[in-house]
Amino acid sequence: MNRAxxxxxxxxxxxxxxxxxxxxxxAPHRVVIRAxxxxxxxxxxxxxxxxxxxxxxxxxxxxxxxxxxxxxxxxVVEIRAGRGCKPTISARKVKAIVHATLxxxxxxxxxxxxxxxxxxxxxxxxxxxxxxxxxxxxxxxxTTFKLSTDPAFVEKLTDIVGLYMNPPEKAVVLCVDxxx
Numbered sequence: 001m002n003r004a005x006x007x008x009x010x011x012x013x014x015x016x017x018x019x020x021x022x023x024x025x026x027a028p029h030r031v032v033i034r035a036x037x038x039x040x041x042x043x044x045x046x047x048x049x050x051x052x053x054x055x056x057x058x059x060x061x062x063x064x065x066x067x068x069x070x071x072x073x074x075x076v077v078e079i080r081a082g083r084g085c086k087p088t089i090s091a092r093k094v095k096a097i098v099h100a101t102l103x104x105x106x107x108x109x110x111x112x113x114x115x116x117x118x119x120x121x122x123x124x125x126x127x128x129x130x131x132x133x134x135x136x137x138x139x140x141x142x143t144t145f146k147l148s149t150d151p152a153f154v155e156k157l158t159d160i161v162g163l164y165m166n167p168p169e170k171a172v173v174l175c176v177d178x179x180x
Contacts, residue, residue, distance in 0.1 A: 008041035008065055014073055015042065021076065034076045037064050089127055097121050097131050101139055111139040 010018065021027050021035035033054050040050045041061070051058045067075035097117060106116045114125040114132070121128070132138070150156070167173050 007044040008038060008068065010038070010042040015039070017073060018042075018076070028077075030079075031077055034064055037061055038068055038076065041065055089123065089131075093121065093123065094131055097123070097128060098135055098137065101132065101137050113140065 018035045018039050021031050022039055024032055027035075033056070037050050037054050037056070040053065041047075041064075045053075047058050047061045047065075050061045054061075064075070067078075071078070100120065101112055101117065104112075106112055106120065109116065112120075114128045117128045118125040163173055
């Protein structure tokens with residue numbers, strides 16, 4: 001069989017796009033490799049040589065050719081169903097972590113940390129962090145007003161409010177916000 005019979009039929013417009021993808025540093029790696037393989041196939045390079053050059057199997061190259069003939073350029077960027085990472089945590093577990101974060105606290109603490117939540121729920125702390133990020137949860141941040149635990153707080157508050165409401169004559173009242 002001659003080389004021309006092995007060549008993949010690619011029109012000029014598709015060839016130009018494949019060349020751009022094959023040289024791209026921003027395109028996903030799978031797109032770059034497929035484009036390089038299809039360009040080699042267009043030039044009549046044998047499937048086994050293409051596979052060796054790109055570090056894939058010969059059946060993969062045959063699949064690229066078949067899909068390109070059927071679907072054109074769409075086949076180069078398409079991710080087929082069933083490919084990619086499978087979720088390892090169930091929606092029920094995510095819901096349980098979110099619920100526990102919003103409606104409870106760990107024993108002996110004021111709020112959850114990634115590690116205490118992870119231990120309580122039986123997942124990794126990275127999983128808890130991803131779930132919190134996805135739901136915008138930040139339990140370590142105080143978002144509500146907290147009353148002082150000082151036993152003399154009420155007397156001090158009454159004195160301060162009294163100064164503001166009825167300051168001494170010819171006095172200047174300054175306010176300094178202390179944070180500990």
